[in-house]
Amino acid sequence: MEARHYAWMTLCAALVLTGCEDEQATTPDDETALQDAVAYVGRWAAEPAWCAQGGEERAITLSPSRFEGYENTCKMEASQESEDTWTAQLECSGEGMESSERIRMRLEDHEAMTLTWLDRDDAEVALMRCPLSE
Template structure:
């Protein structure tokens, strides 16, 4: 009878080893990670940008820019500043998402997905900042150049990070 007890005990131990384990079978998903970072929703790209987001990079081009310093105070109309962030390029009657930004010798080159008056287009620009001025070149518009001046932040706006 001792041999039968050993045999039964061996079978019971073998079956017990087949129960729950700390490793998921290949067909089962892993348990979710419960950390604040894992629970945060992924960033949502602006409309028209897709899943490719530009890096933050040096932000010399970020801000409000106008063809004339007198336009800086205007909040509406054709003679108002454009606003550039690391993800958006907003102008009069147009709105662009920045698809990509690359640093080049003279500044930055960006690819834009734009919407204007119900039409969409893809644009390529080069931004070269020198002091408080920017030379903006429209690469797919026969290299048309616009010279802009930096506008101060509007009253009540949060101060830029150092």
């Protein structure tokens, strides 16, 4: 069985267990387990140099429930469409403004992703996973 199948089994088990506990009982270890289980979690950039930079040309950070980009942070509710594709609703705030939009994340392998902005005429961005050491 592939490693990502084990990761999904871990995610499912974590979600079942989380539903049985009080919402306030979630620990940082629970969030870490979810991050390890969701394939799109990590830092992603359109250019390799962006992985090490700050400012406007920098990597975005994805967690199971957050999308963090340049000068904005979004709450994210993602649902899986297929083995390698997720759609997500983003509720964002940044620079004193709030917005809501939808994205699709399609992993081409564990190191490449196509991010589609569904409410921006399906504009696509090719992203690469940033190394963990940066």
